[in-house]
Amino acid sequence: MRAGKAVWAVAAVAVAGAAGAAAVGFGGDRPGPRTATGLPPATAQVTRQTMHDVDEEPGDLGYGRTTTLSGRVPGVITGTPLPGDVIERGRAVYRVDDRPVVLLYGAVAAYRPLTPGTTGADVRQLEENLRVLGYGGFPVDTSYTAATATAVRRWQKDLGLPQTGEVDLGRVLFSVGAIRVDTVTAGVNESTGGGDEVLRFTGTDRTVTVHLAVSKQRLARNGVQVQVRLPDGRTVPGRVDRVYTVIEQAQDTPPQTRVEALVSLADPAAAAGIEAAVVEVTFTAAERADVLTVPVAALVALAEGGYGLEVVDGTATRYIKVEPGLFAGGRVEVTGDGLTEGMTVGMPR
Secondary structure: OOOOEEOOOOHHHHHHHHOOOOOEOOOOOOOOOOOOOOOOOOEEEOEEEEEEEEEEEEEEEEOOOOEEEEOOOOEEEEEOOOOOOEEOOOOEEEEEOOEEEEEEEOOOOOOOOEOOOOEOHHHHHHHHHHHHOOOOOOOOOOEOOHHHHHHHHHHHHHHOOOOOOOEOOOOEEEEOOOEEEEEEOOOOOOEEOOOOEEEEEEOOOOEEEEEEEHHHHHHOOOOOEEEEEOOOOOEEEEEEEEEEEEEEOOOOOOOEEEEEEEEEEOOHHHHOOOOOEEEEEEEEEEEEEEEEEEEHHHOEEEOOOOEEEEEEEOOEEEEEEEEEEEEEOOEEEEEOOOOOOOOEEEOOO
8 A cells, every 4th residue: 555645744743742842831931942132033923724634645546446247147158348348238248159148227236037026126127227228018116027028028039139038147237337347357268157257347437546544534534525636737626435444364464454435536537548547635634714823833831731822022922821723734723812813922942
């Protein structure tokens, strides 16, 4: 897994760094170097801004995860597609004994023969496809009736299949949409039908797969908007469509848990001509709007606990206690009694 390039500061690390300054109490000695006037050597302003917890991670631009198609129809493979081919509803995915295995659309995988008397969601899928392909004469529901069988026979005749009125297991591949052939693993003249792999396919939409450590799971949530930087430098918006956990087990090593996020491009045409590439995905994990901020180095560890700021008033200074919030881009969100925008604070180190 490639290491991500973090462009945000982890709160715990930043606070630990600030704690490296000498601890002072409200009446204690000033920490760090002083000028001849007793003022800190450098100062900064308290500003009001919107802060973002941002992280940039590498991702793989492609077509998403592959799905394996196993051969269930017995016979000899007589035709296969080519990698990269796009197959749509009603078209042959591959051929057995010179007869097609056909792609139909649906979310439920084909798992049984469909015959008169069968009921279920897979029957509705079949009937919906027959209707779209021009074979009607039945109500679209969950029941495989004699009218459904009549439409199936007409469909089988046009495909050059035996006109049985029944759909054998393996004769159709149900997919949620058109498919793109990724890899063909079985060849013409090979026997099939025992469940051996024939090919692998993906969807046709461009997808970015981002591999994240579990510690960064906060970055990827369904529906989160991201920015994707393409190899040519263009940046296009995207969205996290799915997040899931993967356990990787390599030989002789303990299993590792990873998080994978699938990101879709708002404008798929932006990736036209790019078959596969490594891209950079920018996640915004948190946002703080209209907050007071100071440089992280302005934080001072207080002897009584917590953190403060050394406020510079002309030729004098005083300390006020603050609560750190979000750390990002070298600055930290701060809140505290008496803290206002435009204040000058010391930089003790």
